[in-house]
Amino acid sequence: MSSSESPQITDETTGLAPSGRSRVTSVSDMLNLTRGLVSLWPTTLTFLAGLLATAGVWMLAETYPRSERSRALLGVANGMRQVLEVRMNDHLRGLQLASEVWPRFATDDPTRWKSTAQMFLQQHPGVVLVAIVPAVAPAAAAGPPAATVGASPASAAAAPAPTPADPATELVARDPGLEDWKFGSEVSARLEEAQRRAVSEQRPSLDGPYAAASGEVFYQIAIPLHADQGPSGLLCALLHPGPLISSLVSELASGYFLAVRDEGALVYMQGTPPRARPSGEPDEEEVAELPLRLLMGRTWTLDLERPGTPGLPPLLTLGHLVLGAGLAFSVLLAGVVHLGQVARVRARALAIANRELRSQIVSTAVAEGRVRRINESLEARVAERTRELDEVVAELETFNYSVSHDLRSPIGAIVNFTSILAEDYKEKLDEAGVDILRRVAGCAQNAVAMMDGLLTFSHIGQQALTLGSLDTRQMVDSVIAELLLALRGAPPTFTIGPLPDVVADAPMLRTVWTNLLSNALKFTESSRAAEVEIGSQPAPGEDVFFVRDNGVGFDMKHASRLFNVFEQLHPGAKSKGHGVGLAIVSRIVRRHGGRVWAQAAPGKGATFYFSIPKQAA
Amino acid sequence: MSTEADILMVEDNEDDIAIALRAFGKHNLRDRVEVVRDGQQALDHIRARPAGHIKVILLDLRMPRVDGREVLRLLRADERTRTVPVVVVSSSHHVDDIAACYRLGANSYVSKRYSTAGAGEYLINVVQYWVELNRIPESPIQDHA
Numbered sequence: 001m002s003s004s005e006s007p008q009i010t011d012e013t014t015g016l017a018p019s020g021r022s023r024v025t026s027v028s029d030m031l032n033l034t035r036g037l038v039s040l041w042p043t044t045l046t047f048l049a050g051l052l053a054t055a056g057v058w059m060l061a062e063t064y065p066r067s068e069r070s071r072a073l074l075g076v077a078n079g080m081r082q083v084l085e086v087r088m089n090d091h092l093r094g095l096q097l098a099s100e101v102w103p104r105f106a107t108d109d110p111t112r113w114k115s116t117a118q119m120f121l122q123q124h125p126g127v128v129l130v131a132i133v134p135a136v137a138p139a140a141a142a143g144p145p146a147a148t149v150g151a152s153p154a155s156a157a158a159a160p161a162p163t164p165a166d167p168a169t170e171l172v173a174r175d176p177g178l179e180d181w182k183f184g185s186e187v188s189a190r191l192e193e194a195q196r197r198a199v200s201e202q203r204p205s206l207d208g209p210y211a212a213a214s215g216e217v218f219y220q221i222a223i224p225l226h227a228d229q230g231p232s233g234l235l236c237a238l239l240h241p242g243p244l245i246s247s248l249v250s251e252l253a254s255g256y257f258l259a260v261r262d263e264g265a266l267v268y269m270q271g272t273p274p275r276a277r278p279s280g281e282p283d284e285e286e287v288a289e290l291p292l293r294l295l296m297g298r299t300w301t302l303d304l305e306r307p308g309t310p311g312l313p314p315l316l317t318l319g320h321l322v323l324g325a326g327l328a329f330s331v332l333l334a335g336v337v338h339l340g341q342v343a344r345v346r347a348r349a350l351a352i353a354n355r356e357l358r359s360q361i362v363s364t365a366v367a368e369g370r371v372r373r374i375n376e377s378l379e380a381r382v383a384e385r386t387r388e389l390d391e392v393v394a395e396l397e398t399f400n401y402s403v404s405h406d407l408r409s410p411i412g413a414i415v416n417f418t419s420i421l422a423e424d425y426k427e428k429l430d431e432a433g434v435d436i437l438r439r440v441a442g443c444a445q446n447a448v449a450m451m452d453g454l455l456t457f458s459h460i461g462q463q464a465l466t467l468g469s470l471d472t473r474q475m476v477d478s479v480i481a482e483l484l485l486a487l488r489g490a491p492p493t494f495t496i497g498p499l500p501d502v503v504a505d506a507p508m509l510r511t512v513w514t515n516l517l518s519n520a521l522k523f524t525e526s527s528r529a530a531e532v533e534i535g536s537q538p539a540p541g542e543d544v545f546f547v548r549d550n551g552v553g554f555d556m557k558h559a560s561r562l563f564n565v566f567e568q569l570h571p572g573a574k575s576k577g578h579g580v581g582l583a584i585v586s587r588i589v590r591r592h593g594g595r596v597w598a599q600a601a602p603g604k605g606a607t608f609y610f611s612i613p614k615q616a617a
Numbered sequence: 618m619s620t621e622a623d624i625l626m627v628e629d630n631e632d633d634i635a636i637a638l639r640a641f642g643k644h645n646l647r648d649r650v651e652v653v654r655d656g657q658q659a660l661d662h663i664r665a666r667p668a669g670h671i672k673v674i675l676l677d678l679r680m681p682r683v684d685g686r687e688v689l690r691l692l693r694a695d696e697r698t699r700t701v702p703v704v705v706v707s708s709s710h711h712v713d714d715i716a717a718c719y720r721l722g723a724n725s726y727v728s729k730r731y732s733t734a735g736a737g738e739y740l741i742n743v744v745q746y747w748v749e750l751n752r753i754p755e756s757p758i759q760d761h762a
Contacts, residue, residue, distance in 0.1 A: 401711070
């Protein structure tokens, strides 16, 4: 049978219809099958979505901090502007207010003016000098303030003035720093020019910048005095913006580059000017330029810049970080999605495999149930057949018994009547007639003997075994003695070997020995030196006995029929055997679970064997 | 003198009867043998006789009306016939039959023999023992219990 046929046979035996889809034999096969089913689309889409999100975040990261930085810079700059505007304008407004009060003080109480001026200077650190200057004639070459401002206090006092002795012309100056605001003649000229213009135009002016010999930058504030308020002239003040601005915003501007410009001229500078930017135009996040709107019509410019970034821009900017992290995140997310996808497909495959297995289990259970039912019905049928067979056998035994029994009487009557006839009427019969009668009686008697054999045979089949331990040697001796009593010729030579005891039904085993030994006697009857050997052979699990004679023997080709009912060993046996003896032996031995067999050759005697199983002690 | 037969043969087979009667005749026992053909006749015959009169009953098993077993059972159930010797003479070799008969109280069991060496001679052997040697109580025996 080829292996390719076996599945078909399996299906036939189980009676299962082959399922439509291909059978999956194992879960691992199932998983292998599904390996190709994992779609790459979700993974790819996830990765792309991650990239998109990264790009968005990157752009935000690129733009948001920029505007934020710009706003921060502007905030700082704005704060500075407000501080500077308020303070500067406070100075200017203070001077304007002073210009309305001080002339009267100057004339009425010069001492008070001076103290007031000193107080003013203390309160307004940007002003280094205040003076009330008589109005300068437009033709005058140099104004008193110019002399005052330009030279020294001593020279100022000596300078030509409308009222030279007027105490109001006295300077009130900050003690330290006098050396800082020595101007050259050119600057003095410009100072006077500005004074004249203020007077002529009758409006306060903030003019400058004037660079002092020290390099410091100063402004002149010239406020014309109203004539009705006292001496005509000007209130002049020197503004030194540098220290003022510094005191106001140096802390705020620390770390920045700060410049306050007046139309290009540098008023104040703090920090290191940034290097020239490669792009030319400065970024708005790096530079904040705000106007400083001062009173008296002046506008300065506040320039706040971030300090230049030294060296090359850093390799890892926030954008780079966002980009890298986003990329890694995308890859991770895509990986997670892919693993999830794989897990999902595997779970599906496992579910399918489970279902398949479950259906296989169910199928197997169904098939097993079917096989079991078949087996049960087979067993039932076997039991039924056995019962029927037993009934048939019992019927046959009964039939055998009845026929034998019922035939026995009439045939036995023939035996008797022929013998009576031969006896009572032998005078009326000649010798031939008597001989015929004797033959009839002989045949009938043979028939009766056969029926007796059949009855015994039947009886052995029906009788229950009564097992007991038997002394084999004693039984054999007893049987031989019994047989010798009936023996008419010369007894044979018996050779008896060791005979083990057995467990068997005593009457039945006696029948076995009787039949075998009487057989041996019968077939050695005509021998001159008859020998019968009785012995045993060792065999596993059983005791083997034999009865050997040196009689006529038989052809082994008839051996298979030896133990059948009515089989005659050889035609010459005639009335010696009735064809049942060996059948009875066989039946008894087989009922004990043993075997019978024979070995022989024509003219060389025969050996009959039988075995009785050893009983477990 | 006992003019009446003291041997009762219960047998329905005429061949067996003829063979038996010839054998009895040869041994001068013919007058002592009474033959009945079934169990009922046997019971009637036995009950009509006084206890101890019948020396032996040769009882066949297979008979019409009342068979040998039933006869045996009834004889043993009756106090007056409990001790009458019964020899079952049957064509059956069956151990069950033999055992059943002894269980019912048979005194002996003999299989019918067919031999050219003397028809019915075995019956003579049987009868001689029971008639000449065996002794039975004259009156019914009582149970000890």
